[in-house]
Amino acid sequence: MSGGLADYATIPPMTSKIPWLPSELQPGQKAERCPRCGAIGFIPWTLRRDRNLPTPLRTWVCVNCQTTQERPEPDV
Numbered sequence: 001m002s003g004g005l006a007d008y009a010t011i012p013p014m015t016s017k018i019p020w021l022p023s024e025l026q027p028g029q030k031a032e033r034c035p036r037c038g039a040i041g042f043i044p045w046t047l048r049r050d051r052n053l054p055t056p057l058r059t060w061v062c063v064n065c066q067t068t069q070e071r072p073e074p075d076v
């Protein structure tokens, strides 16, 4: 009953884009320059609250290379 090993072979290679991450800029979306690939496509994405931190963390994602980066987000 351990046939699940083959499932690992279906994980796509790193070069594939991750479907649930943004892969294109929305019209009017303000974007910054990506620290990794240099494209203007680094956008604020999800907000994560950590009770150990004074400010929530905003996950930024590059729509070009899908690098993610967490930055503190000041309360509004």
Ligand SMILES: [Zn+2]
Pocket: 034, 035, 036, 037, 038, 039, 062, 063, 064, 065, 066, 067
């Ligand atoms: Zn990038």
